[in-house]
Amino acid sequence: MIYAGIDIGSITAKAAFIKGNKLLGTRVIPSGYNPLNAGIKVFKGLLKKTKVLKSDITAIVSTGYGRASVDFADKAMTEIICHGAGAFFMNPEIRGIIDVGGQDSKAILLDRKGHVDNFAMNDKCAAGTGRFFEVMANALGLKLNQLGDFSLKADKPSKISSICTVFAESEVISMIAGQEKRENIIAGIHESAAARISSLSSKIGIKEPVMMTGGVAKNKGFLKALENRLGFELIMGNLPQENGAIGAAVLASRL
Amino acid sequence: MQGKPQKKIKAAKKMRDLMTTYYLEAMSAGQNNKQIAWITSGGPVEPLVAMDIIPVYPENHGAMIGSSKMGEDLCIKAEDMGYSSDLCSYARADIACSVVKGGPIGGLPRPDMLICCNNICGTVLKWYEVQARFYKVPLFILDTPFCHTGYSPEAAVYVRSQIDEYIGFLEKVTKKKFDYDKMALAGKLSLEGQLLWQKVLNTTAHRPSPMSAFDAFFFLALIVTLRGTQIPVDFYRELIDEMEQRIRDGISIIPDEQYRLLWDNLPLWYQLKWLSSEFSEHNACLVADTYTSAWCGAIKYTDENNFLDSMAQAYTRIYLNIGVDQMADQVLEMIKFYNVDGFVMHSNRSCKPYSFGQMDIMKIVRERAEVPVLMIEADMVDPRNFSKSQVETRIDAFMEIVKQRNK
Ligand code: SF4
Numbered sequence: 131m132i133y134a135g136i137d138i139g140s141i142t143a144k145a146a147f148i149k150g151n152k153l154l155g156t157r158v159i160p161s162g163y164n165p166l167n168a169g170i171k172v173f174k175g176l177l178k179k180t181k182v183l184k185s186d187i188t189a190i191v192s193t194g195y196g197r198a199s200v201d202f203a204d205k206a207m208t209e210i211i212c213h214g215a216g217a218f219f220m221n222p223e224i225r226g227i228i229d230v231g232g233q234d235s236k237a238i239l240l241d242r243k244g245h246v247d248n249f250a251m252n253d254k255c256a257a258g259t260g261r262f263f264e265v266m267a268n269a270l271g272l273k274l275n276q277l278g279d280f281s282l283k284a285d286k287p288s289k290i291s292s293i294c295t296v297f298a299e300s301e302v303i304s305m306i307a308g309q310e311k312r313e314n315i316i317a318g319i320h321e322s323a324a325a326r327i328s329s330l331s332s333k334i335g336i337k338e339p340v341m342m343t344g345g346v347a348k349n350k351g352f353l354k355a356l357e358n359r360l361g362f363e364l365i366m367g368n369l370p371q372e373n374g375a376i377g378a379a380v381l382a383s384r385l
Numbered sequence: 386m387q388g389k390p391q392k393k394i395k396a397a398k399k400m401r402d403l404m405t406t407y408y409l410e411a412m413s414a415g416q417n418n419k420q421i422a423w424i425t426s427g428g429p430v431e432p433l434v435a436m437d438i439i440p441v442y443p444e445n446h447g448a449m450i451g452s453s454k455m456g457e458d459l460c461i462k463a464e465d466m467g468y469s470s471d472l473c474s475y476a477r478a479d480i481a482c483s484v485v486k487g488g489p490i491g492g493l494p495r496p497d498m499l500i501c502c503n504n505i506c507g508t509v510l511k512w513y514e515v516q517a518r519f520y521k522v523p524l525f526i527l528d529t530p531f532c533h534t535g536y537s538p539e540a541a542v543y544v545r546s547q548i549d550e551y552i553g554f555l556e557k558v559t560k561k562k563f564d565y566d567k568m569a570l571a572g573k574l575s576l577e578g579q580l581l582w583q584k585v586l587n588t589t590a591h592r593p594s595p596m597s598a599f600d601a602f603f604f605l606a607l608i609v610t611l612r613g614t615q616i617p618v619d620f621y622r623e624l625i626d627e628m629e630q631r632i633r634d635g636i637s638i639i640p641d642e643q644y645r646l647l648w649d650n651l652p653l654w655y656q657l658k659w660l661s662s663e664f665s666e667h668n669a670c671l672v673a674d675t676y677t678s679a680w681c682g683a684i685k686y687t688d689e690n691n692f693l694d695s696m697a698q699a700y701t702r703i704y705l706n707i708g709v710d711q712m713a714d715q716v717l718e719m720i721k722f723y724n725v726d727g728f729v730m731h732s733n734r735s736c737k738p739y740s741f742g743q744m745d746i747m748k749i750v751r752e753r754a755e756v757p758v759l760m761i762e763a764d765m766v767d768p769r770n771f772s773k774s775q776v777e778t779r780i781d782a783f784m785e786i787v788k789q790r791n792k
Contacts, residue, residue: 195774207781208778208782208785209778209782210778210782210785211782211785211786211789245786245789246782246786247757247786248751248758248786249782250760251775
C-alpha cells in the first residue's frame with residue numbers, strides 16, 4: 131500500500147510517497163498563487179516520476195499553510211506533527227527538530243516514540259525565517275543561495291541589533307553605505323537569525339540529536355552560526371525540504 | 386461535527402438583564418443623588434457598597450469594548466493622544482473612551498471618586514492618576530505589597546492601616562459617617578457570593594462539563610461588579626441549580642466532550658466565539674481558567690465575622706499579587722481538580738503581571754503535571770496583536786499532541 135503526503139508551503143509545494151518503511155520518491159515545485167493547483171501539480175508530477183498510479187494511493191494527508199485547500203486529501207494536519215513524523219521516519223534516533231521554512235520557523239521536541247512532545251514557533255514576525263533571508267539577499271544584491279558561501283568568508287561578523295526584518299533591512303542598507311564588508315554583514319545576518327532560532331529551541335528544552343529541516347537548512351553559513359549558538363552539531367536530513375511531506379505520508383499510513 | 390443538540394444556559398438571559406439594570410442605575414446615579422466610584426477589578430469594593438456608592442469598573446467596561454470589537458479604534462485613539470501601544474489595552478480603551486464617549490454604552494458614567502488598588506498591576510496607578518486629572522476627582526490608592534512567598538507581619542500592619550485611611554477618604558468625599566453595620570453585611574454577602582461563584586466554577590469538574598470557561602468569562606461580571614450585594618448571591622444560586630440539573634440530565638456544553646483543557650490569562654474578548662468553536666471542533670472543552678477563579682481565590686483568608694480586618698490580607702494575596710511558585714501550585718491544583726488533558730496559556734501583550742511568569746509556570750507544569758502546554762500570543766482587547774491563522778495552526782498542532790497522548 132502506498133501513502134502520499136503533500137506539503138503546501140508559502141514558497142514551495144512538496145509531495146512524498148511511501149510504501150511500508152520505504153520512501154518511493156519526492157518532488158518540490160514553486161507554490162505559485164493557487165495552493166490547490168500547486169497540490170494537484172506536485173502530486174501528479176510525483177505520480178509520473180515514480181510511475182505510481184493514482185488508484186494505488188491508499189490515503190493522502192496534506193500539510194503546510196495551504197493544507198486546507200488540498201481538497202483531494204483525506205485529512206489535513208499541521209506541519210508540526212508532520213515534521214515530527216517525517217524526521218522520525220528518516221531517523222528514529224532524532225529527539226529534536228529545528229525547521230526553518232519560508233514563513234515561519236519552529237522547534238519541535240519528540241518523545242522516544244516519535245510523538246511530538248512540545249513545540250514553539252516564531253510569532254507574527256519574519257525574523258529568523260526564509261523570508262528574512264530573502265529580504266536580506268535582495269538588499270545585498272545577491273541570490274538567496276549565495277548567502278551561505280559568502281558568509282563563510284567573513285572575518286568579523288557585523289552586529290545586527292534589530293529584531294524586526296524591516297528595521298534589520300535598513301540597518302543592513304546603512305552598513306552597506308558605511309562600506310562594511312558584504313561577507314561580514316551576511317555573517318551578522320546569520321548570527322541574528324541563529325539567535326532567534328536558538329531561543330525557540332531553548333524555550334522547549336530541545337534534546338539532542340537535533341535534525342535540521344526546511345529550505346533554509348541548505349544555507350551552510352547559517353547552519354554554522356546556529357550550531358555555534360546552540361553549542362552542538364545539527365544532523366542534516368537527506369531531504370530537509372521534503373521532510374514535512376514525508377511525515378504527512380507517514381501519517382496517512384496511520385489513518 | 387453533529388452531536389447531541391446543545392442546550393443553551395437559561396440563566397444567561399437573566400444575567401444580561403441584571404447587567405443592564407446595573408449599568409442603567411449607574412448611568413442615572415446623578416438623578417438619584419448617588420455617587421459613583423470607579424474602582425479597579427481587584428479593589429476592595431465592600432466599603433463602597435456599605436456607603437451606598439455605586440462602584441463602576443473600567444476593566445469590565447474594557448471587556449465589553451473588546452467583546453463588541455470596538456477595542457482597536459479606541460486603542461488607536463489613545464495612541465493618537467500619545468499613549469504607547471505597549472500600554473495595557475484596557476487602559477488605552479478607557480482613557481480614549483473618556484474623551485470620545487465611545488464604546489458600546491457611550492462611555493462610563495462620570496466618577497465622583499477613583500479607587501485604585503495595585504494588587505493586580507502597576508499600570509492602574511498611572512491610569513487612575515490620568516483619570517483623576519481628567520475628571521478632577523479625588524483618588525484613593527490602596528498599596529498592596531507583592532507577596533513573593535507569604536504575608537509578612539509588616540505588610541499586614543501596613544495594609545490594614547490603609548483600610549482605615551480608605552474609610553476616612555470615603556467619609557470625607559461623601560460627607561457621611563461610615564456605617565460599620567452595613568459594612569459587616571456587605572462583607573458577609575461578598576464572602577457568600579465568592580463561595581457561590583467558586584461552586585459555580587466547580588460544577589465543570591463533572592465530565593462532561595455543563596458549562597465552559599467561555600461561559601465563566603460571561604457570568605464572571607456579577608461577582609466583579611456587584612460583589613457585596615444580594616444580587617450575585619441569588620443569581621449564582623440559580624445558576625448552580627441549573628448546572629446541577631444539566632449534570633443530572635447529562636447535558637454538556639459542547640456536543641462531544643473528549644478532551645478537557647485549562648486556560649490561563651484573560652480571554653481574547655473579540656474572538657470568544659471563534660476560539661470556542663476552534664476548540665470544540667476538536668471535541669475539546671475549556672473547562673476552567675485561572676482568570677475567573679481569581680475572584681474566589683482568597684476566600685481562605687477571609688473571616689466572615691471580621692471582614693474588615695481580614696480583607697487587608699485577602700485583597701493582598703490575590704492571584705496576580707503572589708509569586709510564580711504559588712501561581713504554579715494553584716495551576717497544578719486546578720489541573721488535578723478539573724482533570725484536564727492540556728493547558729493553554731494566553732501570553733497577553735497587555736497584561737504584564739499575568740504574562741511575565743508564564744514561561745516558568747509552563748516549565749513547572751510540564752515537569753510536574755506532565756500535560757502538554759500551549760502558549761499563544763495575543764491581546765485581550767487589541768486585535769492588532771492577534772493573528773488568526775497563526776493561532777489556528779498552533780491550536781491544531783496542540784490538539785494533535787493531546788489526541789496522540791490520549792490514544
Ligand atoms: S495590566 Fe493586566 S491587571 Fe493591569 S489593568 Fe491591564 S489587564 Fe488588568
